[in-house]
Amino acid sequence: MKKSVLFVCMGNICRSPTAEAVFRALVRRRGLEDTIEVDSAGTIGYHAGELPDSRMRKAAKNRGYTLDSRARQVNSRDIEAFDYILGMDKDNLFHLYSLDRGGRHEHKIGLLTNFLKHSNSGEVPDPYYGGPEGFERVLDLVEEACEGLLDTVVAELEAEGAKE
16 A cells, blocks of 8 residues: 655745655655655746755755755646645645546645644745745744644555555
């Protein structure tokens, strides 16, 4: 049994690669690298092939995360392939639903903030045009939500394992 998670923001250079790196680190800590696949993408292809934003990489590095994925654009094959497809904001969510022609996969699409355990934020704000505190806010929200997400994914894997 395996699960796959795709994080999506607009350009795939700030929020979604951060979520990918944070979630990957949590998965690694629990020894689940062979069980949970992690990736990220953007709703636009403008930054395709680029590394994440240098300010985001610096903020993440200060917390022990390495953001080294390359930006890519989300596509309809991703909607088919991934078990969890999580947007950072409502615009991302709208775009993801539009890729799900026929609405067959809408149960897999949601907001990362749905997995927050303690904070109450509807979206992970885009830090691109703000100052350093915006990147820290993204990390705070992403770390908390990824913990909740991993607990959910692990519980689902355990439930599926019990059925066999």
